[in-house]
Amino acid sequence: MGYEPISANAAHQPTTIASEPRSRQKRTMKAAEALVEVLVREGTEHFFGHPGGATLPMYDALYHYPQVKHYLVRHEQIGVHAASGFARATGRPGVCTGTSGPGATNLITGLTDAMLDSTPIVALTGQVVTTWIGKDGFQESDITGMTIPATKHNWLVHNEHEVASTVYEAFKLAMHGRQGPVLVDVPRDVYQREVEFDPNDVVAKHSYRAPSKPSAESLRRAAEAILRAERPIVYVGGGAISSNASKELIDFALTLGAPVATTLMGKGAFPETHELSVGMLGMHGNACANYTMHNTDLIIALGARFDDRVTLKLDAFAPYAKVVHVEIDPAEINKNRRADYPLHGDLRTVLQELTPLVKGFKKEQIAAWWRQVGEWKAKYPLVYYQNADTILPQFAIDTLYQLTKDRHPIVTTDVGQHQMWTAQFFKFDKPRKFITSGGLGTMGYGMPAAMGAQVGCPNDLTLCISGDGSFMQCVQTLMTASEHNIPIKVFVMNNNHLGMVRQWQELFYQERFNAVHMPNQDLARIAEAFGCVGLRAKTPDDIERTFKQALEVTDKPVVVDVFCAQDENCYPMWPSGTAIDAMIIDNPKYAGTTLKGVTR
């Protein structure tokens, strides 16, 4: 964004690119270089951003640090989503940057997304020079003011001696407790001032204590409730993944032998192909999971926040249940649903202490419960009715799953019908494999997140499942991905519509379709224009061959334009604000069909 006149002298300065970090000794340097030293110290190898006037000093410092690889995104939103994909695939903070003004404001969507999905991101922005702050100078925006609700915390650094320590603290805070995004805003003149800096001695202003642990008494009471439960459910959210608690979660669930349901964000924390798994909860979740939740007598909520997409009508949700709520963020406890047994602490640590206390759980006491849950599981599978002519998105996604499941791919999605179908038909047996915009529902998240995830996990097969609406929102991701030969594989369920909005207009607005039709898109040609491979799948017969062809591409991004049925709706559907009896399990359109359904 914007530009700065380049002085004649600057162009002639001798430059050398060091292959090793510069001397890691205390020395005089510009604050911008001290900042980059902190990035190196924090292990930042990948950095997504777009330069501009106010961040030029930082980019100039980066010039000497080839070990911090920069990816030039074509819009800052892509940078922040890429940092998010990187963070969620690797478990380490993602780092992104934008310049002052529009560069910074373009980050806000991605920061808000990361805030709601608890994704650790460090965003670095430039600010106008100190003397011009508050004077409405060129490309000034009050980004710290604007991102107060979109970050865990942010800083505007006035003092050059505090730049490095603030960025260091930002890394600490992003990962501390409930993870999330932070932002550091540095005025251009502050970047340029000289400081005495010792890369080996950086101290943050605040110290962050380890998250508190629940008391022995509260653990004992929760364990007693669990031991008494006759119809328990383990309700797993994204916190199980953030806290790297999969192993402990599996131990815990196997100890009880209880049904395990995950949220959209929790997918993969517990192996979904395991017999204890009852699938995904919520609006478009598995009917079995929702019935199990509704009829349970004890919800064991692990790193989940009783979001409206899971509870729907809150006061009709799980009416017979007591609640054990294990949660790292105390402000989540009693926010939506009162916790009878609150356990405030890091999920992994809490489970390590809780599991031994429930070792005596008698599996016979839930045998009747399992008979009931098993009945639901058998009675309400996912089903789709593929015909010979037109591709159903469910069929395409299911086929992609069957083709790739043995490789445990990382799968990102955008937002809408394709996202829900991917969540339904892709089963994940490992954490950090399913990366989607859960809380904010950000169309355009999928491709940047796939790029970031692929950069962080270069050996993993990385797929992005998108829709034609979402694909266009951050389409220029393809330029950066092709420039760096990042071999993401993008499968666009192209139904020439904003499918989910179309579905709501059909069901709740008496088919008054408005502003949802998007004709004449040739996505394969768009991909080719960006230097990617573009493929098309036009009929059900094309699917397997085209997908295999796409999966063989390893040196550049590939986009598969999947020509889908235009009017297929996503079921089960449990409309917002309703109780569970309003859940519609099967698509009424296929009632009495002679087509053979595929069940999963």
Next chain:
Amino acid sequence: MKHTIIALLENEPGVLNRIASLFRRRNFNIESLTVCRTESPDYSRMTLVVDTSETDAELVRKNLAKMINVIDVQDVTHEPIVVRDLALVKIKADAAIRAEIMDLVQIFNAKVVDVSPDELVVEVVGYESRVDNFLNMLRPKGIIEMARTGRIAMPRCGSTPHTPTAVLDGHLSLTNDQ
């Protein structure tokens, strides 16, 4: 019911903005809010009154406690506390009613802090209900303008002090466990 919450904040620019933003975003309705300096220049102290349920007051406290610039938060509603509110009232007081006003000033142990031939400025301090009563008595006489501090509160003698030193020495926890 009315909850009184005391918080110790870092004395930095923008902290009040962050707190205001939290209340707006979470839809917490503030009855009164006072922020002032403490005995240490690095910290300021906030007294907050919210009229809300026990559950929501707990959420207010927990959300405040999460903020980086908030050092300590305590809901002191159910603790023995001393509470004060101060009002300055400018009132019409010509010769015809001045004596009557002066009677009220005396009854409420208030203080005249400025005077002109037709007006008085009166200062009254006490529990809010006492200030309310005084204002109710004055209102028919014609209040010209009025300013109030809102509640400030302090736990009574013998309880753990809410001071920077107490927090930094570890007597008070940064966040409260369940």
